[in-house]
Amino acid sequence: MxxxxxxxxxxxxxxxxxxxxxxxxxxxxxxxxxxxxxxxxxxxxxxxxxxxxxxxxxxxxxxxxxxxxxxxxxxxHPEPPLFGRAPKEKAIVEMWLRRVELNFMMPVGMVWIHGHPLTAKLIKQIPEAAEQNRKRVHMGYKLLDDQLSQTTFIAGDAYSVVDAVALGSLDFANSLVGVPYGDDLPNLKRWHDAVSARPSAQA
Ligand SMILES: N[C@@H](CCC(=O)N[C@@H](CS)C(=O)NCC(=O)O)C(=O)O
CATH class of the missing domain: 3.40.30.10 (Glutaredoxin)
Structure with missing residues (x-):
């Protein structure tokens, strides 16, 4: 493999x-x-x-x-389970995977493609698309912050694949894409600090 x-x-x-x-x-x-x-x-x-x-x-x-x-x-390799254990947990993990992908990573990708000099040669960039999607990225951040005001990790109180997917996406948005989250999202910051401190974040 x-x-x-x-x-x-x-x-x-x-x-x-x-x-x-x-x-x-x-x-x-x-x-x-x-x-x-x-x-x-x-x-x-x-x-x-x-x-x-x-x-x-x-x-x-x-x-x-x-x-x-x-x-x-x-x-x-079922252990440790990172896609949930019981049917309800598994569905919640799936729900958040799709929310992170569609409501966060997709607009991040649009800002990257339409707004970054490194991708300028790949397509005809539409600056308005980048601008519009910047707003959607911030809506995605807010969605995550609201959820994290109630849970330790994104899909609940156990670390899951959603946290791995969201960390990869969020660090990209914060750094290379240039759409960092603001100081007004303390729950997201708490989660970001915690998952970044895990050894896996160095991968
Ligand atoms: N939905 C895919 C996205 C894959 C993707 O866009 N990968 C990027 C690297 S992060 C890539 O290969 N970009 C080069 C290209 O699309 O030509 C996934 O989750 O794996």
Whole structure:
């Protein structure tokens, strides 16, 4: 098994954080997205979307999409459970995975694509799209802050895959994308400090 990875990418980092929390080690293969290696004909056979991370199994099966990769590892290495235990917990984890993806990471990606000089050559940037999505990123932060006023971690009182996914996304938004959260979100800050202090955050 090997994981196609790129150190600075938020989506591969989600998987690395998750793997560190699970205590699972998988050999990493660097795919340099700055050199567009993910769009090579050889790599497109592994993932026709041309993105990383990709988990390649020993039988040659390639699984892309960070959450699908984590799901596979969860099924093959159930302990500690990071997708919830009982049906209700599992559904709540799934709900927050989708909320983080759709209400937070998607607008972060739009700001990145439409508003950052590093992506300017990739598409015709629409500055208004970047501006509009900046507002949506802040709505995403508020959603998380409200939830974290009631729970220790995003999907409840136990650390879950949602925290790994959200940390990878939030650190990317805060740093490279340039949309940090404000001082008015103390619950989010408390969570961010706590998950960043876990050894897995170094992954
Ligand atoms: N939804 C995918 C997103 C994958 C993705 O966009 N990966 C980025 C790196 S963080 C990438 O490969 N970008 C290069 C490209 O799309 O050409 C996931 O969760 O894995």
């Amino acid at each position: 090997k994981l196609y990875d790129y150190k600075a990418g938020p989506n591969p980092r989600r998987v690395r954080i998750y793997l560190a929390e699970k205590g699972v080690e998988i050999p990493l293969v660097n795919v340099d997205i700055m050199k567009r290696e993910q769009k090579s004909p050889e790599f497109l056979k592994k993932n026709p979307i041309g993105s990383i991370p990709v988990l390649e199994l020993d039988d040659g099966t390639c699984i892309s999409e960070s959450v699908a990769i984590c799901r596979y590892i969860e099924e093959t």
